[in-house]
Amino acid sequence: MSRKVMIEVDNVSMTFKMNTDKIMSLKEYVTKGLSGKLKFDKFTALTDVSFQVRKGETFGLIGCNGAGKSTMLKLISGIMKPTKGTIRCNGSIVPMLELGSGFDFDLTGRENIFLNGAILGYSKKYLTEKYDEIVDFSELGEFINYPIRTYSSGMLARLAFSVASVVEPEILIVDEILSVGDAAFQKKSRARMMKMMGSGTTVLFVSHDINQIREMCGRCIWLDHGHTKMIGDASEVCSCYVRS
Amino acid sequence: MVKKEKEEIKIHLVRISLVILAVVAALCVGFHFLAGDQLFYRDSRSNIAMVQPDGGVAELSAGVVVDQIFTTEIERVESITIYWGAYYRINYGTVNVQLIRLDTGEIYMNGSFDASQFGEGTPTTVTAPEPIENLYGVPVYIHITADSAPGSSATPLYLSTGAREGCTLYLNSQPIPGLLSFDVNGTDNIWIGQHYWLFVAVTLAVIAVFLLIENILYIKGRHSYLVNAILAMKKYRFLIDQLVARDFKTKYKRSILGVFWSFLNPLLMMLVQYFVFSSIFQMDVANFPVYLLVGTVCFNFFSESSSMCLTSIIGNSGLLTKVYVPKYIYPLTRTISSVINMLISFIPLVLVCLFTGVHFEKSAVLSLFFFACLTVFCFGLGMFLSALMVFFRDMQFLWGVLTMVWMYATPIFYPEKIIPEQFRFVLDINPLFHFIKNVRICLIDGISPEPLVYIQCLLIALAMLVVGSVVFKKTQDKFVLYL
Structure with missing residues (x-):
């Protein structure tokens, strides 16, 4: 266990202020504020969660809906800041939270590869080098030169996965994306994920598919309503989770 | 890999600093060239604008002398303008306008105009060959004479009820009430322009110090x-x-x-x-x-x-x-x-x-x-x-x-x-x-x-x-x- 710590999550809590009805306008804000009706309900998504992920590990997050898994991933990828505690990441992160974010439907597949790639933080040189590989993997062929509003949802998902998975990042954050496309493409994408994980990348993995977690992860954490229920060896945690 | 990236940019930072300095210096020199005279002089804020006249001072025939004493805070006086009335007729002769210093009698401007060209309200402007620099706050007077015959002479226009501090109107050396309609235009020196290179030097020095601090901080790893x-x-x-x-x-x-x-x-x-x-x-x-x-x-x-x-x-x-x-x-x-x-x-x-x-x-x-x-x-x-x-x-x-x-x-x-x-x-x-x-x-x-x-x-x-x-x-x- 002397490998470098890539992600260090230290006593992280996340609290959202939820006003009972979402006030968005200045007038309402002032009138409600003056009449004392401005109340915030606090919603705690995560409470004092701590864990470390070392280099090359595949770390799983499990838990039922609303357990705080996605919040955790967003905190780690820097989209949100924790209310309490600190998160330290050493290395470049590629978040695969929701594929195809930032696609513009009026642009062609080719243009979207570059746009989406740029958003994910790839360099121009890298994208130009890997362009053919991305197109090949997505199996889009001629369609790559058409605006993506003409694509089917399967084609979109394939394009998105191909762009997102072309890199070899130091930290990869995956939120249930292995169910993309048809059976053949699913097999292919799984093979690519396995290859990435094998090549020393640190992976943070969220799934509801316990078998997948068992198969891919070394260690995992079980979150339950924002609290750490259990942390440790993946198969052990998974057995407990299934039993509960 | 992260370390390597840092070293790469470190080499760049010194170069970038030098480029920034060079660009700022080039911009300063370029500005000096492009701004031209406007860098040094601006239209004076003390320019005197004419008062709306209500009549003529007097028929300006030969021997009649109109003097308007005034002081100005223009740093570089460039021109004076007098307005004429012609009594709705054609006049003859030549009028002469001079700007003279009251205490030494030195003549700064001298201009002659053909009175036959004058209509009602015609302006005549005398421009100094070089802007006159030492008139700030000094009493001077406009000296107006003509060689016209009575009955065919024009008149400088004035406001009979006009008055301005430091101004007195004389007709044949006798003070009379009223204020001549005249403009005085000139430019003032601009402090920044006069000290432009000092200014540039200070700016460059400030930027250089800033860049130096940045470089030192960077070498220290911050x-x-x-x-x-x-x-x-x-x-x-x-x-x-x-x-x-x-x-x-x-x-x-x-x-x-x-x-x-x-x-x-x-x-x-x-x-x-x-x-x-x-x-x-x-x-x-x-x-x-x-x-x-x-x-x-x-x-x-x-x-x-x-x-x-x-x-x-x-x-x-x-x-x-x-x-x-x-x-x-x-x-x-x-x-x-x-x-x-x-x-x-x-x-x-x-x-x-x-x-x-x-x-x-x-x-x-x-x-x-x-x-x-x-x-x-x-x-x-x-x-x-x-x-x-x-x-x-x-x-x-x-x-x-x-x-x-x-x-x-x-x-x-x-x-x-x-x-x-x-x-x-x-x-x-x-x-x-x-x-x-x-x-x-x-x-x-x-x-x-x-x-x-x-x-x-x-x-x-x-x-x-x-x-x-x-x-x-x-x-x-x-x-x-x-x-």
Whole structure:
């Protein structure tokens, strides 16, 4: 266990202020504020969660809906800041939270590869080098030169996965994306994920598919309503989770 | 790998510092060249303007002498103008106008005019061969004589009830009440201009010290503002390119004329306004088409960038909640795409300038400075608005109204002098007015504004940038929670 710590999550809590009805306008804000009706309900998504992920590990997050898994991933990828505690990441992160974010439907597949790639933080040189590989993997062929509003949802998902998975990042954050496309493409994408994980990348993995977690992860954490229920060896945690 | 990257940029930082210094120095030298005389002298604030006359002093036949004593605070007196009355007849002879120092009797200006050319209110101007520099606060007098015969002599005009401090009117050496109608024009020295190289040296020294500190900090391994900015620029350059390209590609997608609209739009707007305001409202402005087009181009840029920045954060909410990208990238790319649009609309501006016979003086280059200030101002405003919009969605409706108010408060299609004196402050506090006015001075008048104006405009732009970025920085962590 002397490998470098890539992600260090230290006593992280996340609290959202939820006003009972979402006030968005200045007038309402002032009138409600003056009449004392401005109340915030606090919603705690995560409470004092701590864990470390070392280099090359595949770390799983499990838990039922609303357990705080996605919040955790967003905190780690820097989209949100924790209310309490600190998160330290050493290395470049590629978040695969929701594929195809930032696609513009009026642009062609080719243009979207570059746009989406740029958003994910790839360099121009890298994208130009890997362009053919991305197109090949997505199996889009001629369609790559058409605006993506003409694509089917399967084609979109394939394009998105191909762009997102072309890199070899130091930290990869995956939120249930292995169910993309048809059976053949699913097999292919799984093979690519396995290859990435094998090549020393640190992976943070969220799934509801316990078998997948068992198969891919070394260690995992079980979150339950924002609290750490259990942390440790993946198969052990998974057995407990299934039993509960 | 991270370490390697650091070393790579370290070599660059020294080089970048030197490049920055060289560029600033080059800009200072370039400005000295482009600004010309306006760097050193400005129209004097103590220029004396004529009083509206109500009659003639006396028939100025041979032997009659009119003297107007006055003092001036103009640092470099250049010309005096006298106004004549002709009694509605043709006069003969020659009149002579001199500017003489009261205590030494030295004659500074001397001009003779043919009285037969005078009508009612004809001005005659005597210009000094070289600006006279030592008259500040010194009593001088205008000495007017003629060699005309009585009955065919003109008269200098005056206001019989007029009076001004330090001024006395003499007719044949006898003081009489009243004030001659005369103008005195000149220029004042500009402190910055007189000490320009000192100023440049101080500026360069300040920048050099700043860069030195940055370099030392960097060697010590601490990341300072400049280094962070350079790193971010390197890292997000490609993303900015891509987002700007997207804005641009999607804007004109599926329109037949495409990018050509960026070119055509201001031109058509200018033509409509030109027709409306020149033939229906009879505006009296020198080179009205260019006057209009400068206003239109600047204001279009302002309204486009501000309204695009307004929605930049909420419009990209899909991205913001999925991928980490520094959030200022969104207003920044919107501003950049508006700038590109503005650059395209420079083409019709230049064409109209050429078409209407504007001579591009070297000062035209200086107008770019004000466009740059406008851009910085709009980026600051854009950050402010985009942050505000996240929390108060009413801004999108309010901003439409505010933009309209702002448009009418800016002399885009009307001359600034039609604003009544008591509302002048509206123009003075309107940043857009300052930018637009100075672009017009650079392009249409072909001269540079005085140096202070550059500093003023730069400060306005930077102030907005600071306000915008501070508000943005303070609130950006909460954006995700409100989207």
